[in-house]
Structures are given as C-alpha cells and as structure tokens.
Amino acid sequence: MGRYVARRLLQMIPVFIGATLLIFLMVNVMGDPIAGLCGERACDPATAAQLKREFGLDQPLWRQYATYMGNVFTGNFGTAFNGQPVTELMAAAFPVTVRLTIVAIAIEIVIGIALGVVTGLRRGHPVDTGVLLATLVVISVPTFVTGLLLQLLLGVSWGWIRPSVSPAAGFGELIVPGLVLASVSLAYVTRLTRTTIAENKRADYVRTAIAKGLPRRRVVTRHLLRNSLIPVVTFIGTDIGALMGGAIVTERIFNIHGVGYQLYQGILRQNTQTVVGFVTVLVLVFLFANLLVDLLYAVLDPRIRYA
Amino acid sequence: MAAALMMAGCGGGGGFGGAGVLTSSWGDPQNPLEPANTNEVQGGKVLDMVFRGLKKYDPRTGRAVNMLAERISTTDSRTFTVTVKDGWRFSNGEPVTARSFVDAWNYGASLRDNQKNAYFFGYIDGYDKAHPDSGRQRADTLSGLRVTGPRTFTVRLNQKFAGFPDTLGYAAYAPLPRAFFTDHAGWLRKPVGNGPYRIASYTKGSAMTLKKWKGYPGPDPARNEGVTLLVYTDSNTAYTDVLAGNLDLVDDVPATQLKNVRTDLDGRYINTPAGILQTLAFPYYDPKWNTAGARKVRTGLSMAIDRAQITETIFRRTRTPATDWTSPVLGTAGGFQDGLCGHACAYDPAGARRLVREGGGIPGGRLKITYNADTGSHKQWVDAVCNSINNALGDDKACVGNPVGTFADFRNQIGQHRMSGPFRAGWQMDYPLIQNFLQPLYYTDASSNDGKWSNKQFDRLVDRANAETDRAASVRLFQEAEKVVRDNMAAIPLWYQNGSAGYTARLSHVTLNPFSVPVYNEIKVG
Numbered sequence: 001m002g003r004y005v006a007r008r009l010l011q012m013i014p015v016f017i018g019a020t021l022l023i024f025l026m027v028n029v030m031g032d033p034i035a036g037l038c039g040e041r042a043c044d045p046a047t048a049a050q051l052k053r054e055f056g057l058d059q060p061l062w063r064q065y066a067t068y069m070g071n072v073f074t075g076n077f078g079t080a081f082n083g084q085p086v087t088e089l090m091a092a093a094f095p096v097t098v099r100l101t102i103v104a105i106a107i108e109i110v111i112g113i114a115l116g117v118v119t120g121l122r123r124g125h126p127v128d129t130g131v132l133l134a135t136l137v138v139i140s141v142p143t144f145v146t147g148l149l150l151q152l153l154l155g156v157s158w159g160w161i162r163p164s165v166s167p168a169a170g171f172g173e174l175i176v177p178g179l180v181l182a183s184v185s186l187a188y189v190t191r192l193t194r195t196t197i198a199e200n201k202r203a204d205y206v207r208t209a210i211a212k213g214l215p216r217r218r219v220v221t222r223h224l225l226r227n228s229l230i231p232v233v234t235f236i237g238t239d240i241g242a243l244m245g246g247a248i249v250t251e252r253i254f255n256i257h258g259v260g261y262q263l264y265q266g267i268l269r270q271n272t273q274t275v276v277g278f279v280t281v282l283v284l285v286f287l288f289a290n291l292l293v294d295l296l297y298a299v300l301d302p303r304i305r306y307a
Numbered sequence: 308m309a310a311a312l313m314m315a316g317c318g319g320g321g322g323f324g325g326a327g328v329l330t331s332s333w334g335d336p337q338n339p340l341e342p343a344n345t346n347e348v349q350g351g352k353v354l355d356m357v358f359r360g361l362k363k364y365d366p367r368t369g370r371a372v373n374m375l376a377e378r379i380s381t382t383d384s385r386t387f388t389v390t391v392k393d394g395w396r397f398s399n400g401e402p403v404t405a406r407s408f409v410d411a412w413n414y415g416a417s418l419r420d421n422q423k424n425a426y427f428f429g430y431i432d433g434y435d436k437a438h439p440d441s442g443r444q445r446a447d448t449l450s451g452l453r454v455t456g457p458r459t460f461t462v463r464l465n466q467k468f469a470g471f472p473d474t475l476g477y478a479a480y481a482p483l484p485r486a487f488f489t490d491h492a493g494w495l496r497k498p499v500g501n502g503p504y505r506i507a508s509y510t511k512g513s514a515m516t517l518k519k520w521k522g523y524p525g526p527d528p529a530r531n532e533g534v535t536l537l538v539y540t541d542s543n544t545a546y547t548d549v550l551a552g553n554l555d556l557v558d559d560v561p562a563t564q565l566k567n568v569r570t571d572l573d574g575r576y577i578n579t580p581a582g583i584l585q586t587l588a589f590p591y592y593d594p595k596w597n598t599a600g601a602r603k604v605r606t607g608l609s610m611a612i613d614r615a616q617i618t619e620t621i622f623r624r625t626r627t628p629a630t631d632w633t634s635p636v637l638g639t640a641g642g643f644q645d646g647l648c649g650h651a652c653a654y655d656p657a658g659a660r661r662l663v664r665e666g667g668g669i670p671g672g673r674l675k676i677t678y679n680a681d682t683g684s685h686k687q688w689v690d691a692v693c694n695s696i697n698n699a700l701g702d703d704k705a706c707v708g709n710p711v712g713t714f715a716d717f718r719n720q721i722g723q724h725r726m727s728g729p730f731r732a733g734w735q736m737d738y739p740l741i742q743n744f745l746q747p748l749y750y751t752d753a754s755s756n757d758g759k760w761s762n763k764q765f766d767r768l769v770d771r772a773n774a775e776t777d778r779a780a781s782v783r784l785f786q787e788a789e790k791v792v793r794d795n796m797a798a799i800p801l802w803y804q805n806g807s808a809g810y811t812a813r814l815s816h817v818t819l820n821p822f823s824v825p826v827y828n829e830i831k832v833g
Contacts (some may be wrong), residue, residue: 036715039346041755083339156551163547168515255544270715
C-alpha cells in the first residue's frame with residue numbers, strides 16, 4: 001500500500017509540470033496583457049515598459065516559466081494587476097468554492113445514491129421510470145437554464161431565497177446554487193448507481209446473503225451497496241475537480257465570488273499570474289481527488305489492496 | 308474578515324443597506340485605487356465619492372465649476388496661479404493645502420510610480436524629464452509646478468492651453484494626504500480622501516462600504532447616510548437583485564432586460580446620454596487607406612450605415628445616431644453641433660454606392676471590421692453594420708466582422724498597427740470639453756490616435772483653439788477642426804451612448820452624470 005501511494009505521488013510530478021506549462025503557454029499566446037490594461041486608449045510606452053519589467057513579462061517565456069515555478073514552490077504565486085497578491089485572491093476564492101463543492105457533492109451522494117438504490121432495486125416500477133425520465137430532463141437542460149429559472153422563481157417570484165449570494169457565502173445560501181451545480185452530476189450518479197445495483201442484485205453473493213437469512217437492510221447496505229459503489233466513487237472523485245473548476249456558470253448566475261469568478265476575470269483581463277496560479281491549484285485538486293479515489297478503491301475492495 | 312462581513316450583513320433593507328444607506332452594484336476595479344491610476348468607470352465611481360478636486364463637473368450641465376479652487380488666474384494661457392480655498396480637510400483631519408495638490412501631481416507624473424493616467428500631466432513643464440518616453444527619468448518632480456504659499460501654487464505649461472483649468476475636475480488631479488506617501492500600502496487598503504464620503508471598509512473583490520463624512524466642508528454633502536458598493540459578477544444578477552428588492556441601484560441595465568425594464572421597474576429607469584461616442588477608426592498607416600479615393604470610400608461607407616435602425620432594433624434606443632464627432636452632453640455652448648456631419652452620416656444607399664465606386668471600391672476588395680468579442684456584445688452591432696453596408700452596396704460579401712478573442716489582444720493588435728481595415732473605437736470623455744473629443748484622437752501622434760491619422764490643417768486649428776483665451780472663440784475653432792475630420796471622414800461616427808440605471812422604490816433623486824456614473828451624494832433613501 002505504501003509503495004502504491006508513493007508511486008502514485010511520483011506520477012503526479014510530470015502531470016503537474018505539463019499541465020502548468022500548457023496553461024502558461026496558452027495564456028501567453030493570447031498577446032500582450034499590458035495592452036489591455038489602460039482601457040480603450042493605448043498605455044504610454046514608458047509606463048507599459050515599466051509594468052512589463054515589474055511583472056517579468058519582458059523575459060523570454062521559458063525564463064518566465066522557470067521563475068514562476070521556482071516562486072510557486074516557495075508559496076509565491078505572484079501579484080495580480082490590481083496589486084493584490086494572487087495568494088490573497090486564492091484565500092478569498094477557494095474557501096467559497098470548496099463550500100459550494102461540498103454542498104454539491106453532498107447533494108450528489110445523498111440524493112443521487114438514494115435514488116439510485118431505490119430505482120435499482122425496483123427496476124421497471126413506475127418509480128424507476130419516473131426517476132429515469134427526470135434524470136433525462138436534468139441532463140438535457142443546460143445548467144444556466146436551471147440556474148436562471150430557479151433564481152427567478154425562488155428568488156424573485158416567490159421570494160424564498162435571495163437571488164444572489166452575499167460575499168460571506170455561508171452554507172445556507174449555497175444550497176440552491178449547490179443544487180444547480182450538482183444537478184447534472186446528480187443525474188449521472190443516480191443512473192450509475194441504479195445500473196450497478198440492478199446488475200449486482202442478481203450476483204451469487206447477494207443470493208447467498210439472502211439465503212443465509214440476513215435482514216434485507218443488511219444485505220443491501222453491506223453486501224450490495226458496498227460492491228456497487230466502486231464506479232460511483234470513481235465518478236464522484238473525478239467530479240470534485242470538475243465541479244471546482246467548472247462552477248464558473250453557477251458562480252456567475254448567483255454572484256458567488258469563487259474560483260470560477262476569479263478565473264473568468266483573470267482570463268478577461270489576461271492576467272497571467274491569476275490564471276496560472278488558480279489553474280495550478282486546480283490541477284493539484286484534480287490529482288489529489290484521483291489519488292483519493294484510488295485509495296478508496298482499496299477500502300471498498302480488499303483485493304485491490306493486495307495487488 | 309468574515310466576522311466583519313457578517314456584521315455588515317446584519318443591516319436592514321438589502322442585507323447591506325440599513326437606515327439611510329443604499330446598496331449599489333459595482334465591478335471590481337482593474338487597478339489599485341489611486342487617483343492617477345484609475346482609468347475605468349468602476350474605480351472612478353469610488354474616486355468620485357471620496358475625492359473633490361480644484362474643479363467639479365456639474366452633474367447636469369457638465370460645466371467645470373470651482374470646487375477647491377478659490378481662483379485660477381492666468382495672463383498668457385500658459386502660466387496659471389492657483390489659490391486653494393481655506394477650510395478644506397481630508398477625512399483624517401489633515402488640511403488640504405497647495406502641497407497636497409503639487410505632491411499628488413508629481414506622484415502621478417513620475418514614471419517610477421507606474422500611473423496609467425500619467426499622460427494627464429503631459430501639458431505641464433518638465434513632464435518629459437519626469438516621464439520620458441524611453442530611458443530613465445531625469446527628474447522626480449515637474450519643474451512646472453511651484454508651491455508659492457500654503458494655499459497657492461503656480462502651474463507652467465509647455466504650450467498654450469486656455470482650457471487647462473477646465474480639465475482639473477478629472478479625478479487624476481485630486482489632492483492626496485500625507486498618509487498616501489508615508490503609508491502607501493495602508494492607504495491602498497483603505498483610501499482616505501476629501502470628498503463627501505469616507506471609506507468605512509473595503510474587501511477587495513466583494514464590497515466597499517462608504518459612510519457619509521459628517522465633517523465634509525463642501526457645498527455638495529451626501530443626502531444619504533452612506534453607500535455600500537457590492538461587486539457583481541454579472542449585470543443580470545444585479546438586475547435580478549433589484550427586482551427582488553435586495554439591491555437598491557443598478558447602474559448598468561443589461562441589454563437582454565431592456566425589453567421589460569419599463570414595466571419591471573415602473574418608471575424607475577434612467578436612460579440619459581453620456582459622454583461616450585462609438586466610431587469606426589481606420590488604419591492610416593496602411594497606404595491603401597490613405598489615398599484620396601479612400602476618403603470617398605470612407606464617406607460612402609458612412610452613408611451605407613443605417614444608424615437609426617441599428618440603434619432602434621439592437622440597442623433599443625440606449626444609443627442615439629451620431630451626427631457629429633463629439634457628444635450631446637457638451638451642449639451647444641460646449642461645442643456639440645447637431646448635424647455637423649450632414650449628409651455624410653445620413654443613410655443613403657444610392658449615394659453610398661456611387662461614392663464607393665468613384666473612390667475605386669473598398670481597399671483590398673473587402674471590408675473587415677475588427678472588434679473584441681469578449682465584452683460589450685460588439686458582435687451584434689458589427690454584424691448589423693456589415694449587413695447594412697452589404698445591403699447598400701448590393702454585395703453580400705462586401706463586409707464581414709473580424710472578431711478578436713480578448714480585449715487585451717485587440718488592444719495589442721491595434722498598438723502594433725496590425726489592422727488591415729476599420730476597427731471598433733469607443734471614446735469615453737475624460738472631461739466635458741470639445742478638446743477631449745478631438746485632440747487625443749485626431750491630432751498627429753496623439754495618445755489615442757490609434758489609426759495614425761495626420762492632417763496639418765487640423766493640427767493648426769487645434770493649436771489655435773488651445774491658445775484662444777475666449778471660450779466661445781476657442782469652441783468655434785475646435786468646430787472648424789472637427790469639420791476637417793468630417794471632410795476627410797477620419798473616423799466614421801456611429802452613435803452616442805447612453806448611461807442606464809434602474810432602482811428600487813426606496814430611492815429618489817437618482818440621476819446620472821455626463822460620465823454615466825450615478826450622482827450618489829444627491830440620492831435620497833426612504
């Protein structure tokens with residue numbers, strides 16, 4: 001197990017370097033960020049040159065990347081154009097998005113798996129057909145439609161929630177945005193759970209467990225569910241990263257000042273330091289989420305542990 | 308930080324409001340909030356509340372009136388003697404003196420300080436030493452500025468510029484307290500000024516609370532208890548919040564909501580002209596566009612654009628078809644002349660076809676209008692303009708849009724002179740003077756002359772207008788210069804842009820100034 005974890009950690013290094021280098025190149029290809037800094041008029045050449053020097057943009061690209069990565073390892077992510085250290089932006093944005101992601105993942109796990117188990121055990125029942133239809137609708141409607149619709153109905157027409165989230169962004173305010181963010185994944189989790197449960201229901205070990213006279217509750221939770229969860233855990237694990245990076249639409253609709261918002265602003269203003277910094281952290285989140293998934297496999301299925 | 312926000316959240320109204328306090332939508336300022344470093348409207352909004360300069364532009368007429376200036380006198384339109392009024396203070400108690408201005412202006416001009424509005428000080432003697440175009444700076448201060456007493460200083464310009472005092476209402480000329488220089492980082496966290504509001508708290512990227520400053524000595528104190536600016540990621544969300552009563556004021560009604568805004572807000576919607584003109588500029592560094600024939604083609608293209616229909620259908624009358632190269636906010640006394648463009652700006656497909664043919668056709672065979680596609684829904688109107696041109700010329704391939712991904716890249720390509728055809732150019736005035744609509748854009752090698760247009764007659768007229776001490780005569784000369792722009796169709800004027808705002812029933816006396824910024828201190832709550 002220890003060697004397995006170590007090997008996985010070593011594999012992360014090239015992925016990390018490759019991903020950050022790619023983002024660095026992509027942001028730089030878009031042109032000179034200083035050019036957009038002075039609004040509709042051109043920056044005067046002397047100030048532009050000095051700003052370039054200050055942000056290190058006058059150096060060759062490879063050196064910019066080397067300096068940047070060197071700084072990152074000491075925890076210095078550079079300065080955004082508005083004079084704020086990028087770490088400060090991160091300290092403000094990541095907790096918000098993490099909370100949003102936790103809400104979304106919790107909704108996925110609780111509602112998604114519960115619906116999946118219920119429908120998986122009762123294939124062909126009206127409940128099953130109804131949930132299947134509902135998930136189909138959720139998957140096919142884009143997030144921004146769901147988001148705007150809920151915002152308009154719950155926020156303006158009925159007045160149950162505030163249409164926008166306050167800067168503090170507490171858990172309570174994030175329930176509706178979390179639901180919107182989770183909606184599509186929720187549908188996938190339901191369908192995935194349903195399929196594996198339905199498959200495993202006919203497995204020998206389930207029949208044995210029933211034949212032993214175990215209570216139905218125990219058969220479902222200990223035997224059936226545990227073995228059916230592996231693909232679901234894989235999906236949810238990779239979804240953590242996807243939700244954090246992909247919250248941009250939801251965050252915009254509900255005015256949540258999280259990672260998506262900062263990335264959007266960074267790209268719009270072509271702020272290399274912000275974009276690369278946030279993506280670097282997101283890459284790390286992805287990698288660790290994947291690692292977590294692999295470790296969870298070992299917990300769920302002991303055979304993987306000994307391999 | 309979270310605790311502070313929670314406490315702020317305990318107020319009534321929109322959660323951030325409270326008795327007499329209004330909440331307003333805001334965007335994250337692009338640059339650090341320094342007067343000489345703020346060149347976009349969101350940061351400018353704050354400066355407008357916390358600073359007062361020597362002059363202030365009247366929110367209704369746009370005229371520059373004395374604020375901190377007791378007197379600005381000159382005998383030769385080149386050396387100005389400024390007397391600062393007595394009794395003004397910064398909100399930290401420090402008196403505003405002549406030095407507060409001179410130090411601030413020296414800071415703004417110095418290359419070392421990276422101030423994006425440094426060019427505003429370019430008229431003052433010694434600017435070329437404190438801010439050379441290349442190489443190291445040879446002076447830290449402007450030689451043209453001299454403190455002559457606690458409340459008096461002199462400004463010597465490097466050329467005659469009679470309109471100079473009228474430019475001093477711009478935020479870049481605001482005075483700065485000592486704390487700005489002694490504790491710069493601390494000042495940036497919480498700017499201190501001398502305006503009707505003081506900043507109570509500032510959480511970068513999310514909110515700023517401004518409180519009425521009780522000790523404000525000026526004639527325009529706040530008529531509300533304070534303003535809370537909330538950063539919105541999307542103007543649609545801000546608008547939705549106004550509908551739900553969670554936000555009091557939104558100063559940018561999104562285009563998609565314009566259809567319903569009148570019924571939604573029941574008359575609490577403002578749509579007034581601002582000092583913004585949209586034009587199509589041309590690359591004169593490309594020899595194809597710099598010929599006598601091309602001049603006719605440009606006039607023809609201008610006549611091929613159906614401005615009335617585009618402003619009606621795409622902008623829902625939040626733009627007004629342009630008939631000159633300035634803005635209605637100047638007023639006729641200030642130099643706005645309705646219809647100066649004449650038939651060249653009137654839709655006339657037959658005339659357009661004839662002129663383009665006489666001029667030898669579109670240079671390069673096809674018109675490509677370059678714009679940035681990331682903000683401002685420019686795609687829609689560029690497509691509409693092209694459509695209009697194609698219809699007029701009877702050739703559905705005559706004009707196409709040429710989108711550029713980001714604004715930075717768009718500016719970059721303009722700066723590197725890589726335009727092969729017309730490109731989108733928007734001009735938001737710095738101060739309500741006709742000079743500001745002409746000189747920076749069309750004077751040879753001027754700061755925003757992106758197309759590198761150059762005309763000796765125009766330059767001569769502008770020089771004469773600047774030297775003219777009589778205001779009316781100066782405006783007339785600028786209009787003469789504007790006619791040179793027209794006769795050459797240096798840039799095609801498209802439309803004047805309006806400012807828009809919507810607000811809840813809690814507020815009254817909401818107006819927008821000529822810069823399309825709400826006049827916050829006049830708003831009454833409750």
